[in-house]
Amino acid sequence: MRYCENCRVRIRTPQKRCPLCQGALSGDGSGCEQLFPDLSEETSKLAFWFKIYTFVCVLAAVVCVSLNAALPFDTWWSLFVLAGVACAWLVTVVAIRKRRNLLKNAMWQLVLACIALVLWDWATGWQLWALDYGLPAAVVAALVSMLVIITVRKMSSPEYMIYLLMCCGFGLIPLVLLVCGALKVQWPSIVSSACCVIVLAAFGIFQGGSVWSELKKSLHL
Numbered sequence: 376m377r378y379c380e381n382c383r384v385r386i387r388t389p390q391k392r393c394p395l396c397q398g399a400l401s402g403d404g405s406g407c408e409q410l411f412p413d414l415s416e417e418t419s420k421l422a423f424w425f426k427i428y429t430f431v432c433v434l435a436a437v438v439c440v441s442l443n444a445a446l447p448f449d450t451w452w453s454l455f456v457l458a459g460v461a462c463a464w465l466v467t468v469v470a471i472r473k474r475r476n477l478l479k480n481a482m483w484q485l486v487l488a489c490i491a492l493v494l495w496d497w498a499t500g501w502q503l504w505a506l507d508y509g510l511p512a513a514v515v516a517a518l519v520s521m522l523v524i525i526t527v528r529k530m531s532s533p534e535y536m537i538y539l540l541m542c543c544g545f546g547l548i549p550l551v552l553l554v555c556g557a558l559k560v561q562w563p564s565i566v567s568s569a570c571c572v573i574v575l576a577a578f579g580i581f582q583g584g585s586v587w588s589e590l591k592k593s594l595h596l
């Protein structure tokens with residue numbers, strides 16, 4: 376325990392100066408405890424592994440493109456490997472950056488996955504599988520993972536409300552495509568839209584009251 380003669384306070388954390396007057400402290404540091412967890416080690420370890428991961432991604436891309444160019448292949452298959460590696464790297468970056476907020480993470484992954492699927496479909500001759508199967512599957516996966524996160528973390532409705540509504544709103548894109556007649560295969564979009572409507576309805580019926588009172592409080596109605 377350290378002591379500030381000036382302010383006559385005991386300081387429990389292991390610091391050299393008084394937090395009030397910035398004066399020097401007397402006493403030894405025995406019995407001091409850190410108030411906040413030390414995250415620097417975790418962060419530097421993560422940064423180290425991320426650098427290795429990035430290097431492996433670049434290595435895989437260069438090896439594939441070189442092989443593709445050096446050997447007599449008919450197609451530029453390495454471009455697909457390149458796109459796949461880039462997608463995986465981007466998904467990892469988002470997962471690491473948003474790791475403190477899992478719902479935000481899930482929402483970002485959903486949007487990125489849909490953009491990647493549509494681009495991929497477009498690059499491979501636009502056969503519409505991204506719209507027919509990809510988008511609905513991504514929406515259902517994001518919805519299920521959000522519900523699991525909410526249940527496991529026992530979140531309150533103000534905490535998850537915005538992300539769940541965003542996910543359900545985004546999940547209505549397949550429904551719009553369905554109504555516009557842009558799809559070749561309808562059932563995946565019907566299933567994913569039904570899931571979104573069920574979740575929205577359950578949210579409105581069971582949590583609508585508390586959400587409304589929150590809104591009234593914040594809007595001063």
Ligand SMILES: [Zn+2]
Binds near residue numbers: 379383397
């Ligand atoms: Zn002091």
